[in-house]
Amino acid sequence: MSERISVVENIMGANDRLAEDNRARLDAAGVFAVNLMASPGAGKTSLIEQTLPRLADQLRLAVIDGDIATSIDADRAAAAGAVASVQINTGGQCHLDAVMLQQGLGQLDLSQIDLLLVENVGNLVCPADFRLGTHKSVLVASVPEGDDKPYKYPGMYRGVDALVINKTDLLPYIPFKMDYFRRGVEVLNAGLVTFPLSCKTGEGVDAWVAWIVENVQTFKR
Ligand code: MG
Ligand code: ZN
Numbered sequence: 001m002s003e004r005i006s007v008v009e010n011i012m013g014a015n016d017r018l019a020e021d022n023r024a025r026l027d028a029a030g031v032f033a034v035n036l037m038a039s040p041g042a043g044k045t046s047l048i049e050q051t052l053p054r055l056a057d058q059l060r061l062a063v064i065d066g067d068i069a070t071s072i073d074a075d076r077a078a079a080a081g082a083v084a085s086v087q088i089n090t091g092g093q094c095h096l097d098a099v100m101l102q103q104g105l106g107q108l109d110l111s112q113i114d115l116l117l118v119e120n121v122g123n124l125v126c127p128a129d130f131r132l133g134t135h136k137s138v139l140v141a142s143v144p145e146g147d148d149k150p151y152k153y154p155g156m157y158r159g160v161d162a163l164v165i166n167k168t169d170l171l172p173y174i175p176f177k178m179d180y181f182r183r184g185v186e187v188l189n190a191g192l193v194t195f196p197l198s199c200k201t202g203e204g205v206d207a208w209v210a211w212i213v214e215n216v217q218t219f220k221r
């Protein structure tokens with residue numbers, strides 16, 4: 001084994017250990033956590049904005065937002081009704097890692113939270129390689145990105161527990177073949193639970209929210 005490969009493996013090993021610590025901390029506090037991943041502009045923040053008001057009367061929701069710069073997304077989450085929102089600026093790093101989530105958790109009172117949505121940095125490559133300690137991973141795809149994305153970014157589609165297909169309101173205007181897209185997903189992640197929806201019109205969002213609620217209830221049992 002080359003020295004370089006062993007260095008990379010050590011970094012990943014350290015990240016995984018820390019991810020386990022994060023998971024233990026979330027479990028102890030009874031906080032169900034979801035890692036939201038997507039390319040920039042797919043609609044992670046818009047999905048959070050649609051999700052928060054639908055759950056506000058039954059769950060206490062917090063958001064941790066990872067971005068290279070600014071606190072725009074955490075501000076949007078707070079405005080949408082999150083009981084707490086934390087912005088992590090990665091300073092150039094194109095994904096969140098377990099250390100960053102650990103720091104984010106340190107800024108929250110976990111005893112006051114039922115559900116934590118973690119918005120990863122917009123990127124279809126390396127967020128899939130860094131476990132955070134969250135309970136579920138969700139990929140937010142969107143119609144304008146094109147129907148070839150599962151074929152081009154297989155690693156991202158392989159590891160996730162659910163898939164949101166956002167911006168379905170644009171389907172009449174964009175040559176996006178849903179069958180072709182879904183076939184690509186099926187090869188990588190057979191039977192993946194999928195939510196076509198539009199954060200703009202709200203169509204399909206309730207099914208996604210029901211999936212979240214179901215997961216939180218199973219977790220709390
Ligand atoms: Mg965002
Ligand atoms: Zn990265």
